[in-house]
Amino acid sequence: MKPSLLDFTQKELMEQIKPSFRVKQIYGWLYHHYAQDFDAMKNIPKAMKEELSQNFVVNPLRIKNKEESTDGTIKYLLELQDGKTMEAVWLKMKDTQHDTNGIVIQEAKYTICVSTQVGCKVGCTFCLTAKGGFTRDLTAGEIVAQVVALKRDNDHKHNRKINIVYMGMGEPLDNLDNLAKAIEIFKEEEGLCIGGKRQTVSTSGLSNKIDKLGAMDLGVHIAISLHAVDDKLRTELIPMNKAHNISSIIEAVKRFPIDTRKRVMFEYLVIKDKNDDLGSAKKLVKLLTDIKAKVNLIYFNPYPGTEYKRPTRADMVSFQEYLINHGLLCTIRDSKGIDISAACGQLKEKTEGEL
Numbered sequence: 001m002k003p004s005l006l007d008f009t010q011k012e013l014m015e016q017i018k019p020s021f022r023v024k025q026i027y028g029w030l031y032h033h034y035a036q037d038f039d040a041m042k043n044i045p046k047a048m049k050e051e052l053s054q055n056f057v058v059n060p061l062r063i064k065n066k067e068e069s070t071d072g073t074i075k076y077l078l079e080l081q082d083g084k085t086m087e088a089v090w091l092k093m094k095d096t097q098h099d100t101n102g103i104v105i106q107e108a109k110y111t112i113c114v115s116t117q118v119g120c121k122v123g124c125t126f127c128l129t130a131k132g133g134f135t136r137d138l139t140a141g142e143i144v145a146q147v148v149a150l151k152r153d154n155d156h157k158h159n160r161k162i163n164i165v166y167m168g169m170g171e172p173l174d175n176l177d178n179l180a181k182a183i184e185i186f187k188e189e190e191g192l193c194i195g196g197k198r199q200t201v202s203t204s205g206l207s208n209k210i211d212k213l214g215a216m217d218l219g220v221h222i223a224i225s226l227h228a229v230d231d232k233l234r235t236e237l238i239p240m241n242k243a244h245n246i247s248s249i250i251e252a253v254k255r256f257p258i259d260t261r262k263r264v265m266f267e268y269l270v271i272k273d274k275n276d277d278l279g280s281a282k283k284l285v286k287l288l289t290d291i292k293a294k295v296n297l298i299y300f301n302p303y304p305g306t307e308y309k310r311p312t313r314a315d316m317v318s319f320q321e322y323l324i325n326h327g328l329l330c331t332i333r334d335s336k337g338i339d340i341s342a343a344c345g346q347l348k349e350k351t352e353g354e355l
């Protein structure tokens with residue numbers, strides 16, 4: 001498999017491609033025009049493009065399938081050069097705001113949820129991706145290409161702000177080197193210019209890797225998929241909890257360098273009759289004492305074959321009210337894409353199950 005041009009920072013490309021002004025032009029084609037192949041790069045000499053194509057591909061993936069929800073969520077199945085597939089999701093977080101004359105006063109806000117691996121080793125029992133096992137890590141370029149592909153497909157101009165969450169298939173911290181490289185490439189000023197504070201690494205809680213990410217000082221947010229307040233249930237949901245238990249994760253979070261204005265997001269997947277009771281809410285408050293935290297309650301989204309159930313709206317609201325009344329910031333995540341295959345791994349399962 002040839003490397004992609006998206007695998008490299010501009011500086012790294014300048015070390016491999018001369019003269020440097022051509023790299024600046026190529027960078028523009030990649031990140032401002034979302035070029036898919038060398039043909040699109042109109043101001044690059046033909047001979048240079050031929051030479052480059054011997055060693056690089058422009059784009060390491062293609063859109064194989066997509067499903068659009070009525071709420072604007074679009075789930076993509078993406079195929080890599082080796083035929084492996086993974087998913088990315090385009091999420092509309094806020095609608096466009098207009099004034100009384102119909103003039104746009106604020107553009108719609110979007111977040112892209114990207115994958116970091118094909119499959120996953122963590123084995124969460126509520127996750128379809130886990131059922132397919134682990135295939136391979138994504139390269140930095142394959143991570144970057146997801147954002148380029150989705151921005152292109154939605155005609156989202158390169159300079160329009162976008163947030164990234166590393167929350168698709170795979171455990172990002174299990175592919176830390178490529179993740180860190182992708183974060184740097186996204187931050188490039190002449191590229192997509194997506195700052196660290198617009199990027200959130202969501203982890204199932206590899207406590208030692210949380211420390212490593214912290215030491216890299218990339219300025220990113222972290223989100224922790226906590227999901228349970230006692231180790232017994234957490235190990236049932238996330239077997240890896242045996243090696244990285246709740247207290248080790250909480251301690252690692254306390255050590256993570258975080259801007260004093262930022263909060264650490266704790267994701268809590270609420271499953272009916274498993275962790276939706278007020279006793280769990282009380283324990284959660286205790287656990288997060290001393291952390292500037294925000295809790296995001298997520299409805300479990302049932303998929304065919306799962307034994308877990310979606311909680312009631314009333315139980316979600318009581319849980320949220322308990323946390324808020326005890327000083328925690330807490331939101332209930334809108335269940336985006338409920339009418340499509342919104343939980344990770346579902347579109348892949350559906351598409352490939354049909355092939």
Ligand code: SF4
Pocket residue numbers: 119120121122123124127128129130168169170171204344
């Ligand atoms: S929920 Fe995330 S970490 Fe857990 S198995 Fe699925 S992809 Fe991996």
